[in-house]
Amino acid sequence: MNEILNDEIKRAKELLNNHINDKNNDELSGVDVADCLRVLKKNNEEEYFSYLSRLDVQSLVYSATDMPEHILKDLLTIIPNDKLVNVTKELESDEQLELLEHIQEIDEDKAKIIFDELDDNDKKDILKLSNYDDDEAGAYMQIELFKANLNDSIHQSIQNLKLLKESDEIEHIFKLFAVDEKGVLKYAIPLSDLVINDFSLKIKDVVKKNKEDKFKAIFAHDNDPIEDVVAKFHEFDLSVLPIVDSKGVLVGRITTDDIHEFIQESATEQIYNLVGVDDDAEYEDESIIKASKSRAFWLLINLFTAFLSSAIIGIFDQTIQTYVALAILMPIVASMGGNTGTQALTVTVRRLALGEIEFGDAKKVIKREIGISLVNGLFFALIVGIVSFIWFKTPLLGIVIAMAMLINLGFSGLFGTFIPLTLKKFNIDPAVGSSVLLTTATDIIGFFSFLGLATWILL
Amino acid sequence: MNEILNDEIKRAKELLNNHINDKNNDELSGVDVADCLRVLKKNNEEEYFSYLSRLDVQSLVYSATDMPEHILKDLLTIIPNDKLVNVTKELESDEQLELLEHIQEIDEDKAKIIFDELDDNDKKDILKLSNYDDDEAGAYMQIELFKANLNDSIHQSIQNLKLLKESDEIEHIFKLFAVDEKGVLKYAIPLSDLVINDFSLKIKDVVKKNKEDKFKAIFAHDNDPIEDVVAKFHEFDLSVLPIVDSKGVLVGRITTDDIHEFIQESATEQIYNLVGVDDDAEYEDESIIKASKSRAFWLLINLFTAFLSSAIIGIFDQTIQTYVALAILMPIVASMGGNTGTQALTVTVRRLALGEIEFGDAKKVIKREIGISLVNGLFFALIVGIVSFIWFKTPLLGIVIAMAMLINLGFSGLFGTFIPLTLKKFNIDPAVGSSVLLTTATDIIGFFSFLGLATWILL
Structure with a gap:
């Protein structure tokens, strides 16, 4: 070491x-x-x-x-x-x-x-x-720009570029932004398309010389959510995106390196939030106490819900005393439900973050996820039912646990999608609270259905 | 709808x-x-x-x-x-x-x-x-390039650019790559730095005119892992990275949009893998059966480990029959251990993926994570011990569960880091298998320590 x-x-x-x-x-x-x-x-x-x-x-x-x-x-x-x-x-x-x-x-x-x-x-x-x-979007933009008026010549704009470069105030210049007299963004011309022309040409003539719309500017508004900007970079393979205000006036630009950082950081945040970890508290230089505290918050909520599950089990203490097999098998129902739900939850949270689905798609998404969890529910109900029957030589126990598995896994698909979609609807980050709510739901449904059915059928 | x-x-x-x-x-x-x-x-x-x-x-x-x-x-x-x-x-x-x-x-x-x-x-x-x-890296590169010999004039290189543009075979040109007679990459000159010079100047004179090393090329080898390329883009805020072969000869380039896609996709893959979901099977167009099958694989492994836990509980059936309180409380020990371990695991997996840590840091990272989980272990052992004592009016039960919590949470910090670090060491993706191995470990240790201590102390 x-x-x-x-x-x-x-x-x-x-x-x-x-x-x-x-x-x-x-x-x-x-x-x-x-x-x-x-x-x-x-x-x-x-x-x-x-x-x-x-x-x-x-x-x-x-x-x-x-x-x-x-x-x-x-x-x-x-x-x-x-x-x-x-x-x-x-x-x-x-x-x-x-x-x-x-x-x-x-x-x-x-x-x-x-x-x-x-x-x-x-x-x-x-x-x-x-x-x-x-x-x-505005919070991520730089104000320094390489721009030119439509009536400027290429020569003039390259002279401006030279001044900009000498002032050392701007890096990563990929495009010239052409604006009208009012500063309204009109076109975005890649430097590589600009400099292959005769330098005496005016910017507007460069535009005319090419196919209509070739240099049409893709842009975002300064008040647009940054997620939309990221989506645009992705969709149009951009290196730089001009930002305009509500009147269309060019006010800044966002370059690809800012977007990289955003993507990496928000992916880390999402992954951490799903398990109740705060990314800010996790830097190596932060003290163990600070990291422990931040993680403890979520563990505390989890403890509360664990006691809730215990209380449910407590209702059925007579049944358990009669059939110890129930105590032995009940973690299986809870754990399979929790994992099935977590799969549905994770897929939903990520697809929401990537903008692939939104609240309007709820019915479609929930249907699909319940479908998936019921298919797996049937399969695992069968396996667990048979194994339990063989293990404890009690056919009715096999039937009880199979029914409980099917109920719990079906609901876990429902909750795994419904919870993040609803949180998102109310503008709460679906990555943060989802998994506690979910495991609470699957634990309670799992223990209740298993022990309840057992009390009803076995006793 | x-x-x-x-x-x-x-x-x-x-x-x-x-x-x-x-x-x-x-x-x-x-x-x-x-x-x-x-x-x-x-x-x-x-x-x-x-x-x-x-x-x-x-x-x-x-x-x-x-x-x-x-x-x-x-x-x-x-x-x-x-x-x-x-x-x-x-x-x-x-x-x-x-x-x-x-x-x-x-x-x-x-x-x-x-x-x-x-x-x-x-x-x-x-x-x-x-x-x-x-x-x-080679799998992600384009072979079309804007390059020039050191002895070419700017004028010549811009003529080449024009031909390239007319052939419509290359987009996103940000830099000119300057090579020697053998094609070995020497410099990378941003287009914006190139075109502000007199076009009769030779490329090598542009380099000389500027501060030494201003145009020194940052590059990667074609056989480098793509993760290293992503790290370079991030570290140097790149828009494009030239790729060379083992002799230093320029063979291609990777642009920023390819990297975006890689970052987003690998983040999704990681998030999904952590819960045993295969991203390829999750497209909306894929059938429910395909998605169910892919998710079932991991659930099946989880079922196997759940039966393992049940077998452990089964060893102590006599103890449980005597103290039903144990059956009521045991999910708390398992769930808190699982969650504490998952936090350590997730942080470790993500930091490994971002290249922030590697196997060489194992001792340091494990120490830190055990520290965090022991701090939380002490805190939660105290709470759970007191609540259990009050609930069941048995002081010894409080002591038993507190001890089990401390043992399980401490080990969960150890396994949460040790498992992904070891998988990574053997070149297995730490996101894929980690969480099953972890919850198996925390469940077994949790049930065994709690029920074992109870048998030893309470009976």
């Missing part, structure tokens, strides 16, 4: 050394710099601080949004404010906002100082962006 | 009409065309065939890879082979391969006929691509 750890430290130091010795300090990405610092801090504070002071300000700021809070805190005490401001000025507007929000969590005054020192334009952009809700 | 259905049909027809009446037939994306056809086919075969014959061949072929098999089958009988070949020729090499593979599943001869009619170059490319394994 110590060997692995030593290797890790050695590797982090080697990477950082290469990065520091590299003339342009671009050997490592921001994520990598943050990772190396994290490894060092955990194992050798002294070396960590030495590297922190030797790294250039740009590399540190670029990795700041990938740092855990405690490292960012160290960084903020080491870098003088004026240097911090200078590097922040070079970032794109959405990155500036992300950085300021990250700093704000630690040191509100510092964030305010940096903000005040920025250019008026930057300030305006940041204020504009910070007004959007977290789930709106 | 019928109203919703009618609306759906009406909307599909409207969309298809607009698409057919549009001069360029590009109102709808391939996915949309496939969706509309699917809706029609399900509800009105006659209208479906009428639209199928009225749609242009290009739209149909472009939507072919998004179609369920039964619609593709109809399409293949309607479109004459020569038209099919012509449209296929326009596709990029990776799309050609995807289409041919999709057709091959239905009609092997037809796929062969189309393949034979393609240009020799296309054939060579397809054969090359189809030689890669599904999880290799």
Whole structure:
């Protein structure tokens, strides 16, 4: 173990050394710099601080949004404010906002100082962006754009591109957005289609030269939900999507790397939420206590529902005392129902998230899922019934457990779809509460039908 | 319900009409065309065939890879082979391969006929691509490239771009890949950095004019696992990644839209696999029987392990007959252990998939997860112990269940991490088998420790 750890430290130091010795300090990405610092801090504070002071300000700021809070805190005490401001000025507007929000969590005054020192334009952009809700397209967009008027020549627009590039304020330029005099978005022309023309041509003539609608812009509104934006990227294989306001005026763009991050993070969130884990509490640097607390919340709800199941079993204590076989077999009914329901639930939650189904499809989806769970219900009722009959040599016990299985599995298909669809209908994230509600339902139905039928038929 | 259905049909027809009446037939994306056809086919075969014959061949072929098999089958009988070949020729090499593979599943001869009619170059490319394994970078790349020799002028390269564009064989051009005489990849220059220069400049001079390493190419090898490619896209915010062979020769490129699809699909696969659902069997068009069968496999394994748990309970039938309270309380121990373990398991599986941890981190990760589950184990042991004592007025019963909870939750943290890490070590997808193994372990340990301690202490 110590060997692995030593290797890790050695590797982090080697990477950082290469990065520091590299003339342009671009050997490592921001994520990598943050990772190396994290490894060092955990194992050798002294070396960590030495590297922190030797790294250039740009590399540190670029990795700041990938740092855990405690490292960012160290960084903020080491870098003088004026240097911090200078590097922040070079970032794109959405990155500036992300950085300021990250700093704000630690040191509100510092964030305010940096903000005040920025250019008026930057300030305006940041204020504009910070007004959007977290789930709106606007919150994900950059304001820096490569655009041109329809009457501009290609030559003029390429000159603008040159200025933009020199100011270092925009990366990943794939398309020119053509607007009219009012700034309304008209066309989106891939750079590769633009530069193969004579540069004296006007933008509007480039459009005319090509098939009608070839450069028709696919766009989203700034207030559109981000999920719709993701769907558009997917559907049209986009690299960049222009964002317009309610009047159609071009206000920003979302690039594909922002979408990647969103997809990965929301998939992680969904997977975690399904088992009652909060992704924010799971970073390695967060304390065990914080992670335990966040997970305990869901376990507590689960405990409550487990006691509920116990209470149901308690009703039938006489029956169990007479037929101990019931106590032996009852976990089978509950576990098979829970698993069948969880399958239906997971498929429904994921398909809702991917936009493949919505509440309007409820009847169709529920029918399909009940169908699937009844087919499996019949199959497993038969197996479990026969095995139980052979095991305990009681034919009626086999019939009782088979009936209970069929009832429980059928209902589990119903609840596995009905619960997430209903939560979604009321705008509650179906990934979060679903599985507790579901297992409560399947446990109660499972124990009640099995022990109830047994009391009725066997006693 | 019928109203919703009618609306759906009406909307599909409207969309298809607009698409057919549009001069360029590009109102709808391939996915949309496939969706509309699917809706029609399900509800009105006659209208479906009428639209199928009225749609242009290009739209149909472009939507072919998004179609369920039964619609593709109809399409293949309607479109004459020569038209099919012509449209296929326009596709990029990776799309050609995807289409041919999709057709091959239905009609092997037809796929062969189309393949034979393609240009020799296309054939060579397809054969090359189809030689890669599904999880290799090469399988995801396109062979069509915008590249130039270091000694070419910008003007020459833009002329090449024009030819490429006119041949309609490549979309999404973001970067020029500069190679030496042997075809070895040297630099990747964003189009936006290229075209702001004097066009008489040579590519190598563009590189020299800028900061050293500014255009250093980030690349992957054709045999690299696709997961590494995804990680690179994420880490460096890429739009395109050049792929080289073992000698460094540029052989293709992967664009961001391919990566999107991979991320979404692998997230879905992971979520489904965790509950024993096979994503391939879950498409709406697949029959209920197929979906039931695929889900039943996992339920069958779960049934087997449930019987195992029952057998364990069976050992203690005498104890249960004496203390029915044990039968009432035992689901609590099992359910809390299962849920605690599932949380640890899910976090570990997801972090493995995201590349945040690997087998080398095992000791660290296991320590952390056992820590979390012991903290929660202590907390819940206390609660459950007290409630059980009050409920059944037996102090020793409270102590027994508290001890069993602590043991089971502690082990659930261990197994929740150890199982996926070990599966990963042996190159088995940790999402697939983990949760069955885990709940088997937590059920057995839970029932055994609770009933065993009860027999030992209470009897």
